[in-house]
Amino acid sequence: MTRFLHTSDWQLGMTRHYLSRRGDDDPQARFTADRIETVRTLGEVARKEQCEFVVVAGDVFETHNVSAQIIARSCDAMESIGLPVYLLPGNHDSLEPGCLWDGTEFTQHCPSNVHVLRDQSEIDVTVADGSVIAQIVAAPLTTRHPSADPLAKLANSLEPTQIPRILVGHGQLEGLSNDRREALISRAPLENAIARGALTYVALGDRHIAWPVDDDHAAIRYCGTQETTSFKEETVGTAVVVDLDEPLTCTTIEVGTWLHARVSQDVANEADLEVLRDRFDSFDHRDRTIIRYDLHGQLTISQKAKLDEIIAHYETVFASLEPSENRHDLTIVGDDASLDDADLPTWVKDTAKELSDMCATNEDAAQALILLHSLVNAESPATATRNAEVAR
Numbered sequence: 001m002t003r004f005l006h007t008s009d010w011q012l013g014m015t016r017h018y019l020s021r022r023g024d025d026d027p028q029a030r031f032t033a034d035r036i037e038t039v040r041t042l043g044e045v046a047r048k049e050q051c052e053f054v055v056v057a058g059d060v061f062e063t064h065n066v067s068a069q070i071i072a073r074s075c076d077a078m079e080s081i082g083l084p085v086y087l088l089p090g091n092h093d094s095l096e097p098g099c100l101w102d103g104t105e106f107t108q109h110c111p112s113n114v115h116v117l118r119d120q121s122e123i124d125v126t127v128a129d130g131s132v133i134a135q136i137v138a139a140p141l142t143t144r145h146p147s148a149d150p151l152a153k154l155a156n157s158l159e160p161t162q163i164p165r166i167l168v169g170h171g172q173l174e175g176l177s178n179d180r181r182e183a184l185i186s187r188a189p190l191e192n193a194i195a196r197g198a199l200t201y202v203a204l205g206d207r208h209i210a211w212p213v214d215d216d217h218a219a220i221r222y223c224g225t226q227e228t229t230s231f232k233e234e235t236v237g238t239a240v241v242v243d244l245d246e247p248l249t250c251t252t253i254e255v256g257t258w259l260h261a262r263v264s265q266d267v268a269n270e271a272d273l274e275v276l277r278d279r280f281d282s283f284d285h286r287d288r289t290i291i292r293y294d295l296h297g298q299l300t301i302s303q304k305a306k307l308d309e310i311i312a313h314y315e316t317v318f319a320s321l322e323p324s325e326n327r328h329d330l331t332i333v334g335d336d337a338s339l340d341d342a343d344l345p346t347w348v349k350d351t352a353k354e355l356s357d358m359c360a361t362n363e364d365a366a367q368a369l370i371l372l373h374s375l376v377n378a379e380s381p382a383t384a385t386r387n388a389e390v391a392r
Contacts, residue, residue: 003049003242004055005240005242006250007223007239007240008058010035010074012039013061015028016028019031019290027319031258043082046081049251052133057169057203057204058088058168059090061074062092062093066100071100071106078113082113084125086168088140088170089116089118091146091170094140094142119140120137120139123135123136137167139151149185149186149189150185151169155167156192158199164200167190167201172207190220194220200219201219202221203221204221208225208229208230208232210235216251226256228256232260236256238252258288259290261289261292262293262294264293265293268298269303276307287317289319290318290319293328294324295329298331355372
C-alpha cells in the first residue's frame with residue numbers, strides 16, 4: 001500500500017484586516033501562529049494514517065515578503081512532520097527571480113526532509129530499502145498570473161507507467177471557477193493521462209475547497225487549505241489522505257481550528273434577537289471563529305439598543321464580529337414610545353420626538369436616539385438629563 005497526504009494553500013504569514021488587536025488579545029497573532037501549528041497537526045495526521053510522504057500543492061507561503069521569523073518557524077514545523085515533504089511553488093510564492101525559495105532565510109532553515117518542486121522532471125519517492133513507491137511530476141508556477149494552462153502540456157507528454165505517478169499542480173480547474181482572468185486547467189488532458197495509465201492521481205491546489213465531496217475514488221482532487229482563509233469557505237481546514245492502490249481511495253480529514261462564518265437573519269422583534277443570540281452561542285471555539293453578520297428588517301429604538309448590547313457582548317468573545325459591508329440592510333424606525341412614561345423634562349421628550357422623526361433617513365439621529373434610550377434605562381432621570389444636556 002502506498003499512502004500519502006495531499007494538502008495545499010497553507011499561505012503561511014497570511015494577515016486579515018478584520019483581526020484587529022483588542023486589549024490583551026491579538027487575534028491576528030493567534031491566527032498566524034495557528035496556521036503554522038496546523039502544519040505540525042498535518043504531520044501527526046500523516047504519521048497516524050501511515051502515510052509515506054506529504055505533498056503541498058502550492059501557496060506554501062502567503063507572499064515572498066513574509067518575515068524571516070515566519071519562514072524559520074514554518075521550516076521548523078515542516079521538519080517536525082518527520083516524513084518527506086514536497087512543496088510546489090504556487091501563485092502566491094511563484095518560482096521567479098528573487099523569490100523566497102532562493103533567499104537565505106529559506107535556504108538556511110529548510111530541513112532535509114523538505115523538497116521544493118522546482119521543475120517538471122520526474123522525482124522518485126523511495127522508502128528505506130531504496131525501492132521506488134511513487135513518482136511525482138509537478139508544474140511549479142513561475143508567475144503569479146499564468147497565461148496558459150500550467151498542466152496540459154505536461155500531462156500530454158507523460159508515458160504509461162507501472163509505478164503510481166502523482167501530478168502536482170496549482171490553478172483553477174475548468175467548471176469550478178467563474179474567474180476568467182486566470183488561465184484555467186483543462187480536464188481532458190488530465191483525464192486522458194489517467195485513462196492511458198500515465199497518471200494515478202492529480203493533486204491540485206488554489207481552490208480552498210475539498211472537492212469533490214461525494215466521490216472517494218476521484219483521481220483529480222482539491223484538498224482544501226489547512227486553515228480557513230475567507231467567508232467563501234464553509235468549514236474548518238482540511239487535508240486528504242490518498243491510497244494509491246487499486247482502487248484509489250481518498251479520505252478528507254478536518255485539521256483546522258479556525259472558522260469563517262456568515263450569520264444572516266431577518267429581525268423584527270425581541271424574539272428574533274434572542275434567536276440571534278442563540279445562533280452566536282451555537283458556535284464552538286468562538287475565540288477562533290470569525291463572524292460576518294447581515295440582518296434584514298427593521299427594529300425600534302429600544303430593540304436596536306438591545307441588539308447593540310448583544311453585539312457588544314459577542315465582540316469580546318469572537319475573534320472578529322462585524323456586519324457585512326454589502327449585505328447588512330437593517331433599518332431603525334422611530335416609533336418607540338418607551339421614553340413617554342419616563343420621568344424626564346419636556347425638552348428631553350421633545351428632543352426624542354424630533355430625533356424619532358428623523359431617524360428613518362438619518363443614521364446620526366438614530367444613533368443619538370439609541371444613546372438617549374440607553375442612558376435613560378441605565379441611569380437615574382437626573383443623571384440622564386445631565387447626559388442629554390451634554391449630548392445636545
